[in-house]
Amino acid sequence: MPNNLGAKLKDVAVLAQVSVGTVSNVLNKPEQVSTDKRNRVLAAIDQLGFVRNESARSLRSGSSRSLGMLVLDVRNPFFTDVALGAEDVADAHKHSFILANSAENSVREQSYLDLFEQQRVQGILITPLGDVIERLEVMRSRGIPSVLVDRLASTGHFCSVSVDDTAGGRAAMEHLLSVGSTRPAFVGGPFTLQQVDDRYHGALAATEAAGVRLQLFETPNLKFERGRHIGDVINDLRPDTRPDGVFAANDQLALGLLQSFTENGLRVPEDIAIVGFDDIDFASQSSIPLTSIRQPRQLIGERAAELLFDEIDNELEHEHQQVVFMPELVVRRSSQRS
């Protein structure tokens, strides 16, 4: 017996001696109920410990007051921060917020989209993984819009909020060159991730402009262990060919490199400078604080949620837009050669 004592709207109505419609109005449009009755109703609600049944509300009104968000990896603090920003906005709109983790697995991605559809969420924030754009278009045609996060919408059919990864990559590399790196390298992968590809090409543009060769160390993913591994590889190179400055595609990789270098006795930044990307908290919290390219993480989440609400609220007038933030170079010790 699931529903033990739950008082319902009708019980409240009886106790307060008004109709159910009035109780509903007290809840939803309190200003158009007379003070007298409103107080009676509120008292009754209090006395009975009445709690609205959200399922019934959603059923009747056709959609639930909730947003779904699907990220690539909740264990990456970058995404938790983006989610935090989005949640704030959802909160402000009195929507609940369902955070799901595709964990870079496209089966999970699909099944969470199923879930969101069943829940009739009002909209979806997603960092897409698999080939999911088509499905999102179908879902929108059925009334569930979505906004792409940390990913530029290539067709104009979606709003998106992202960061100019190419510019970020260029800034990172220009910085390395400016502190005197003559044998720079890029560490990252896979190149099927647009972000990685863009960051690399930004870096490449910088080295080409300076007439310097850019070494490439490709990784199968962006995790710490991979960074450590490449660090060991780099350490084994002959000192005169070994990179003297490394730009890693994200901070987790960069931290892996840093640990490997430290353990192997390479001095950072004297022997080799490091620049990461994302500027997660742990970048600045490392014992050798990491130079990084900062993305406005919370802001990305906030803007994305706002765009989504705009589409939800003004289905017709809404115009899709691509918000692209400029990332910011934050210089710390890992690249400071004074």
Added chain:
Amino acid sequence: MPNNLGAKLKDVAVLAQVSVGTVSNVLNKPEQVSTDKRNRVLAAIDQLGFVRNESARSLRSGSSRSLGMLVLDVRNPFFTDVALGAEDVADAHKHSFILANSAENSVREQSYLDLFEQQRVQGILITPLGDVIERLEVMRSRGIPSVLVDRLASTGHFCSVSVDDTAGGRAAMEHLLSVGSTRPAFVGGPFTLQQVDDRYHGALAATEAAGVRLQLFETPNLKFERGRHIGDVINDLRPDTRPDGVFAANDQLALGLLQSFTENGLRVPEDIAIVGFDDIDFASQSSIPLTSIRQPRQLIGERAAELLFDEIDNELEHEHQQVVFMPELVVRRSSQRS
């Protein structure tokens, strides 16, 4: 117009030429429907792109197929990992999982409990913050049970899953003593958090047993910056009174200490050894890897969710239990004086 094209159960029934009851059975008890009709129904579902309406299901059946989880701080990787474990279990039970962040703010805590109640979640996993036990008891009496996470249930009225913080604190301090620390210190706070208090008293027991004095540096919270600050304070002490071994109440504090010491030129572990607590990923990923007390993070989440499901499924026979995991000392460079 929210509900554009949504086909409903009835539409499926018409197309498949069966009754709505049969369609519902195909969805819920497919084995008791004849193959013939089942196939017709499935084909119709496919053709119409029918998606179940979860609100309607929940309304009719009295509770939603979902679990709520309320953590102290989603930005702390410890909690994301616990949540990940719990989510897996929820998934396996085909329940959806709502993760909420009280952010150490008891107003938010209350309002998320409101939300969970409105959503009629089937149960709640919570790391309680404010004075919330009473409310949880009321909620249980109304059919929404909860399990305490990372917190021992002091009354026997709840299940709980936690770690023996006292033992962990003792192990941490015994380790520091064993590597030769003669002026050990504890860094952490506030002591209103049971976890902190227990870890401290564990450490104290170890020093008392060894006849050594334990210095205490109290902090208002467990964040990185506080660790950094205390690190600076410690650095300013006269070398002959300065601690030569520090046990921090969690890893974030420990990382803050580590950064401060490194910057100030104190050598870790030679001048001062550090031990943290939680063993988050970043502990091992630090450039000087951190010795820490490992909690089985995912497992904590899993066990908690399992206990919750047991209470949900066997309301009557269920017996509350307190699961207490033993933490594990993981020795790394930050405390290795060879």
Added chain:
DNA sequence: TCGTATTAATGAAACGATTCAAACAATCCA
């Protein structure tokens, strides 16, 4: 005083699934 706005309150009809008692069909046995 009467008609007309204006404002408040009502309550029956949805929303879209699940449930369950009853009807129906098929099979078996005496």
Added chain:
DNA sequence: TGGATTGTTTGAATCGTTTCATTAATACGA
């Protein structure tokens, strides 16, 4: 052949809200 048994299928009732067309009450101006 009829009755009992087993297995499918049916469809009306139901969950707890919101919605909205009506009705009731009140105030206002002529």
